[in-house]
Amino acid sequence: MKVVNPLRADAVRNRERIADIARQLFREKGYDAVSMDEVAKTAGVGIGTLYRHFPTKEALYDAAIQAWVETVNAAAEKSLASEGAPRDRLLAWFEAYVEFLTRHKGAAWRITSALGDDDSPFAAKCRTYLNANQRVIDTLASEGALRADVDAMQLCRLVGGVAAVVDNSELAPDAARSMLAVVADGVLAG
Amino acid sequence: MKVVNPLRADAVRNRERIADIARQLFREKGYDAVSMDEVAKTAGVGIGTLYRHFPTKEALYDAAIQAWVETVNAAAEKSLASEGAPRDRLLAWFEAYVEFLTRHKGAAWRITSALGDDDSPFAAKCRTYLNANQRVIDTLASEGALRADVDAMQLCRLVGGVAAVVDNSELAPDAARSMLAVVADGVLAG
DNA sequence: CCACGATACGGAGGGTCCCTCCGTTTAGCA
DNA sequence: TGCTAAACGGAGGGACCCTCCGTATCGTGG
Numbered sequence: 001m002k003v004v005n006p007l008r009a010d011a012v013r014n015r016e017r018i019a020d021i022a023r024q025l026f027r028e029k030g031y032d033a034v035s036m037d038e039v040a041k042t043a044g045v046g047i048g049t050l051y052r053h054f055p056t057k058e059a060l061y062d063a064a065i066q067a068w069v070e071t072v073n074a075a076a077e078k079s080l081a082s083e084g085a086p087r088d089r090l091l092a093w094f095e096a097y098v099e100f101l102t103r104h105k106g107a108a109w110r111i112t113s114a115l116g117d118d119d120s121p122f123a124a125k126c127r128t129y130l131n132a133n134q135r136v137i138d139t140l141a142s143e144g145a146l147r148a149d150v151d152a153m154q155l156c157r158l159v160g161g162v163a164a165v166v167d168n169s170e171l172a173p174d175a176a177r178s179m180l181a182v183v184a185d186g187v188l189a190g
Numbered sequence: 191m192k193v194v195n196p197l198r199a200d201a202v203r204n205r206e207r208i209a210d211i212a213r214q215l216f217r218e219k220g221y222d223a224v225s226m227d228e229v230a231k232t233a234g235v236g237i238g239t240l241y242r243h244f245p246t247k248e249a250l251y252d253a254a255i256q257a258w259v260e261t262v263n264a265a266a267e268k269s270l271a272s273e274g275a276p277r278d279r280l281l282a283w284f285e286a287y288v289e290f291l292t293r294h295k296g297a298a299w300r301i302t303s304a305l306g307d308d309d310s311p312f313a314a315k316c317r318t319y320l321n322a323n324q325r326v327i328d329t330l331a332s333e334g335a336l337r338a339d340v341d342a343m344q345l346c347r348l349v350g351g352v353a354a355v356v357d358n359s360e361l362a363p364d365a366a367r368s369m370l371a372v373v374a375d376g377v378l379a380g
Numbered sequence: 381c382c383a384c385g386a387t388a389c390g391g392a393g394g395g396t397c398c399c400t401c402c403g404t405t406t407a408g409c410a
Numbered sequence: 411t412g413c414t415a416a417a418c419g420g421a422g423g424g425a426c427c428c429t430c431c432g433t434a435t436c437g438t439g440g
Contacts (some may be wrong), residue, residue: 007417008415009407011416036399040419046418048400048402049418055399056399057398109354113359158351162347165303165348169307169347182348183376184376186373186374186377187372197387198386198388198435200435201388204388204389225426226426235389236389237427238428239388241428
């Protein structure tokens, strides 16, 4: 028998090209404004091929935004490692977090919406974010800078909510920063 | 000539029945889960009739959630009129605000998304909300309880973001309250 | 009371989605 | 080179929002 286990070369090629094109399109136009037909046509494959590689549009989206999610942990470490006051470091993390979430239009709301849902295609990304926030909380809490009842899920939701609004209304960084300052002060207080 | 200016009796009847049914359906199932066909069928009218009265789905939604929006000002007054500390009154207002926004599934995000957009069908509702928040800010600021750089738009976005997350993830009131406490403390601080 | 015209009704169908199904083509081992 | 498992491609199904237009109804002037 001729069991060919690894993916065929053309399949690998197509999968990568589709993911690249999708990343580009989603980033430019946002989730809703990109149709699966458009991705297939731009990538030069049939719609059937697209769906063979990515069973739903959300799965494609998940693959398209995969790369940058993986750098989130590094960003958390970097924000925390700096020398400044807890408030400054927390704000730096928040800003990095919002910058990540808003890098692809529509991602902030989609990911924040999926926060409690284990069945979502974004569940893995949510866990990454939760862990990063937990690390930030642990670090600042060990310095006694945080109020006691803050948890990672709550923080993800608060900052994710801000990110979603910033993304949707295309707010300037200043507007985002002033909203994040409110959240940071609220979390540090008490 | 026979110019019949006022609406015909059947038209008035249908308009009201459609709005009633739509309010009920939107409230039960949320914006996305209700189709225009479903509204028409449930109301017992043709799809053409529905669109004669409400030119888009968003216009229908706007009409469906009209009634409760108008009571928001009363809620603001009531929250402010109580005797408690500024923090308690602010929190009471936030909770009332979130309760309003989450009363119809999907409304929080849609309205908060429309905050800067004058062309949105929800523009009028946004103005109502902004004014209510402005009144709250003015009252508390006159007591010196607020940080200086808080504005109504920012507050609408912050609390609207929390409301959207609460609505989408169907969080318990406790979870909402703890997030709102963070925002309130952040706004009062400094 | 009736006839007639302005008004409103209803649903077929257009355009756009996401996604499925299946006949056709291709890769790659023996 | 022949053959089979794997991959491809696109027609089309079903759902959606919305438009268009022939048909039915309302309500007034005669």
